[in-house]
Amino acid sequence: MRIRGTTAFVLPLLCAAVDAKPTVFVTRDQSGASWWLLKADLRPTDNRIEGVTIDAINRFRAARRISSAKLCKIEAVDRNSFAGTDRLTQGEIQQTFLEVRHNPFRQTFTTRDGRSFTARVGIESECASGRKGAIVLIYETGTKRVADVTEWHDRPFTFIAPEERPRLLLESGCFECSAFSLLYYDVRRKRFRWEYAGD
Numbered sequence: 001m002r003i004r005g006t007t008a009f010v011l012p013l014l015c016a017a018v019d020a021k022p023t024v025f026v027t028r029d030q031s032g033a034s035w036w037l038l039k040a041d042l043r044p045t046d047n048r049i050e051g052v053t054i055d056a057i058n059r060f061r062a063a064r065r066i067s068s069a070k071l072c073k074i075e076a077v078d079r080n081s082f083a084g085t086d087r088l089t090q091g092e093i094q095q096t097f098l099e100v101r102h103n104p105f106r107q108t109f110t111t112r113d114g115r116s117f118t119a120r121v122g123i124e125s126e127c128a129s130g131r132k133g134a135i136v137l138i139y140e141t142g143t144k145r146v147a148d149v150t151e152w153h154d155r156p157f158t159f160i161a162p163e164e165r166p167r168l169l170l171e172s173g174c175f176e177c178s179a180f181s182l183l184y185y186d187v188r189r190k191r192f193r194w195e196y197a198g199d
Helices: 054-063 087-099
Strands: 024-027 039-042 071-076 082-084 106-110 116-126 132-140 146-152 159-162 169-172 181-186 191-196
Touching: 024 087, 054 071, 054 146, 082 087, 106 159, 116 159, 146 191
Parallel strands: 024 082
Antiparallel strands: 024 039, 071 116, 106 116, 116 132, 132 146, 159 169, 169 181, 181 191
16 A cells, blocks of 8 residues: 555645654664664653643543553654654655655544544653554544544554545555555444554
8 A cells, every 4th residue: 555645635744833843763774674664763752642631541541441551751743753863864754755645644534423533643652661652543623532542562653644435544654565554433332443454
């Protein structure tokens, strides 16, 4: 599944604040792999994502039995959050985001029962273990109520893209690969679910 170069959606990337500081530092190795397959140092410093507090996220994670380990830091990311530790990697990061026509970090969509939700990509850090990873938070757009939390501790990146119904979103840890998941919404249970659909 190719996320790069998507032509069906022409919404530009949302511009981050001019004074935004990088929080994801990508380090090149000898593998020659694309930057999104490299190791990264994640440095979340905030305690909320778009008004949704870390306490609300922790309560949801505990209630849904996603994890009993509390999060200490959580932060939304955008295209200015990523920085290469060398000039080549930084150039590749910038070129990727120039080619992507949708916003790979934030999407708002409406479910079949007419409810509006926002999906936001971020990074997180656990309190006790210090373990860090990527997160996709889905919240009800108007109320900021947490509707779904999905975390990845085995990779530092995740990206999202809009999809056609009944699918709502596509999620992947890379821009050019066949490993991806699709988001669905169960109207009866009022719950989201991700289904792996890659090779």
